[in-house]
Amino acid sequence: MATNEPSGLRRSNDPPVLILTSLASGPKHGHALAKDIEGFAGVHLGPGALYGAITRLEERGLIEPLASVDRRRPYRITAAGSTALADAVSDMRRIADVGATRLGLTPARLA
Amino acid sequence: MTEDRDDLAGLLRWYPPAWRDRYGTELVALMEDDLDGRRPSLRYRASMTTSGLRQRARSAGLAGDGAAPEVRVRVGALVVLVSWAALLLGGAAFAKFSEHYSDAVLSPGHPVAVRAYDAVMAIAVVGALLVLVGVAVALPAALRFLRVGGWSSVRRPFVTAAVLTVVAVLATADVGAWAHHLTFHQRNGGDGIYGFAILDWALLTAGTLGAWTWAGIRTARRIELDRSTLRIEAFLAVDVAAVVEVTSVAIGVWWVAMAHGASWFLAGTRPGTHPSPVTVQLVVIEGWLLAATTVALFGATRVIRSLRSI
Numbered sequence: 001m002a003t004n005e006p007s008g009l010r011r012s013n014d015p016p017v018l019i020l021t022s023l024a025s026g027p028k029h030g031h032a033l034a035k036d037i038e039g040f041a042g043v044h045l046g047p048g049a050l051y052g053a054i055t056r057l058e059e060r061g062l063i064e065p066l067a068s069v070d071r072r073r074p075y076r077i078t079a080a081g082s083t084a085l086a087d088a089v090s091d092m093r094r095i096a097d098v099g100a101t102r103l104g105l106t107p108a109r110l111a
Numbered sequence: 112m113t114e115d116r117d118d119l120a121g122l123l124r125w126y127p128p129a130w131r132d133r134y135g136t137e138l139v140a141l142m143e144d145d146l147d148g149r150r151p152s153l154r155y156r157a158s159m160t161t162s163g164l165r166q167r168a169r170s171a172g173l174a175g176d177g178a179a180p181e182v183r184v185r186v187g188a189l190v191v192l193v194s195w196a197a198l199l200l201g202g203a204a205f206a207k208f209s210e211h212y213s214d215a216v217l218s219p220g221h222p223v224a225v226r227a228y229d230a231v232m233a234i235a236v237v238g239a240l241l242v243l244v245g246v247a248v249a250l251p252a253a254l255r256f257l258r259v260g261g262w263s264s265v266r267r268p269f270v271t272a273a274v275l276t277v278v279a280v281l282a283t284a285d286v287g288a289w290a291h292h293l294t295f296h297q298r299n300g301g302d303g304i305y306g307f308a309i310l311d312w313a314l315l316t317a318g319t320l321g322a323w324t325w326a327g328i329r330t331a332r333r334i335e336l337d338r339s340t341l342r343i344e345a346f347l348a349v350d351v352a353a354v355v356e357v358t359s360v361a362i363g364v365w366w367v368a369m370a371h372g373a374s375w376f377l378a379g380t381r382p383g384t385h386p387s388p389v390t391v392q393l394v395v396i397e398g399w400l401l402a403a404t405t406v407a408l409f410g411a412t413r414v415i416r417s418l419r420s421i
Contacts (some may be wrong), residue, residue, distance in 0.1 A: 012261070027123060029136060029137070029140075029141075030138070030140070030141035030144070031140075031141050031144035033143070034145065042275065045146055046145075046158050046159075046162075047138055047141045047142050047162075048158050048159050048161065048162025048163070049162065050141070051134055051138050051141070051157075051162070052162055052165060052166060054134075055130070055134065055166065055169075055177075056175070056177065059177050066139060068136075070140075071136050071137060071139070071140040072137060072140045072141075072144075073137040
């Protein structure tokens with residue numbers, strides 16, 4: 001599916017969105033990222049998928065590497081990455097709000 | 112532990128070397144953490160292979176938008192060139208298959224087959240001219256590349272292609288001379304040794320075509336093309352892709368028309384009989400051409416989508 005977003009962020013379960021969301025709470029290396037994502041989204045990202053997304057995010061300047069520790073290199077979200085994530089979250093919230101309204105869901109049922 | 116690490120590092124062989132240099136160590140560390148001493152399952156290995164190949168395609172400009180638009184246009188055009196080479200092979204097989212077909216359709220009852228066949232021949236000439244123009248347009252840049260020492264990086268594929276060409280020319284002369292001493296029946300399956308030699312000759316010819324295509328791709332990926340030249344190559348590639356599509360359709364139309372009016376020719380039986388027009392040779396040829404058209408469509412789409420950005 002094509003995207004008009006220059007950041008390339010699409011659905012909420014896209015690996016780049018999940019990685020940016022994870023890094024929003026601070027720098028993490030690959031394994032910590034995978035565990036965190038599994039914890040908050042219930043999605044297991046294999047090493048190949050995780051590093052494919054890390055490559056794309058780094059190419060777009062949305063994350064940046066830090067010095068590696070014992071062969072494990074942490075990444076942190078950049079200012080551009082924070083902006084892209086904010087835009088993506090805003091889009092998702094707008095769609096979620098429309099869906100909730102049309103379904104007649106109350107905030108209590110959404111919680 | 113070192114053995115395990117070597118095993119995991121081996122899973123990265125499908126990734127491009129430059130990517131491995133940048134991310135390999137940390138990805139192996141992640142796999143160690145992820146597996147926690149367990150051996151990687153077959154599914155795990157397959158997943159790493161898929162990811163590696165996907166990354167390779169991205170790095171080569173074949174997939175995704177990670178590569179520069181100029182690279183994507185060039186790669187798309189080269190994909191179309193590959194489809195053209197595939198069309199040449201399929202077309203040669205079609206030419207052999209349809210040899211003497213006009214004897215079967217001398218009556219005016221098969222105008223569609225005749226027109227479709229003539230269209231295939233005419234479009235093939237147009238396609239060849241387009242490819243030659245593409246080579247001519249890129250030639251100055253290729254010569255500049257060779258003058259500044261680029262020959263060493265493309266010498267091996269060119270030497271391979273040249274050697275194969277010499278062997279193919281000699282083999283063609285040899286097979287041609289042999290064929291002159293055989294009857295029609297012997298040339299068309301009656302002589303097993305001759306048939307085997309023809310198969311070898313066909314494989315050699317296909318290998319030669321593949322070697323020249325590979326040499327062209329190796330060179331084209333390395334030469335410096337300015338934006339206007341790249342645009343010309345892009346338009347030519349889209350035209351060549353259209354030629355591949357139209358040729359495949361025209362051959363399909365010829366098949367249908369012949370199936371309707373002279374199926375005996377397709378099946379190789381006596382005139383006037385009505386056998387099934389679905390023959391193994393034609394199915395293989397059409398399948399091959401369908402693959403070529405798919406490749407051409409992919410390359411042309413990549414060119415058109417990336418052309419807007421340069």
